Amino acid sequence: MDLFAPTWTPTHPAFVSLLNALSGETDPVYVVGGVVRDALLGRSAGLTDLDVIVTRAASEVAQRAADRLGWAYYTLDAERDVARLVFTAGKTPLVCDIAAMRGGELTTDLQARDFTVNAMAMRWRRDCASELVDLAGGQADLDERQLRRVTPWGWRRILCACCAPCALPCSSSLQLKKQRFYKFCASAA
Secondary structure, X not given: OOOOOOOEOOOOHHHHHHHHHHHHHOOOEEEEOHHHHHHHOOXXXXXXXXXXXXXXXXXXXXXXXXXXXXXXXXXXXXXXOEEEEEEOOOXXXXXXXXXXXXXXXXXXXXXXXXXXXXXXXXXXXXXXXXEEEOOOOHHHHHHHOOOOEOOOOHHHHHHHHHHHHHHHHHHOOOOOOHHHHHHHHHHHO
């Protein structure tokens, strides 16, 4: 755990309301991944999507918060307990993916991530995220501007995700639409 204790609050009030609603439903609530990385880099202005993890029952927690605040609710992966909430009342839609912690524990979840700079979390408490959890040295890697995988098998997941749009059409009779593939590649960058 890192001793540096940054704090972060999303600039959009709808995200603050959502995170407060989620923390009213369950505790703890962690903001994870790219949001934490970008906050540490000072690049969180204009945030339109974020990832949140909770200990368990993510879909139920997400559904209750969505119903209370008027966000649209979608099940992304029922087996892994992942939901997506979408807020469309503003100019730009806001998206929040809420997942149950892999293995039911924060440590297990963070160690299952791709890169150290994405394997950090901040605990959300009323109106503010703090308590940086950085088990893999992501903050040091940000300072050194280096990209390291969390585990030796992390590349396998990354390659599988990147290669799937090419491998699937080759192994089946499906055709890959170039525009969709380019959008996929752009969104992965």
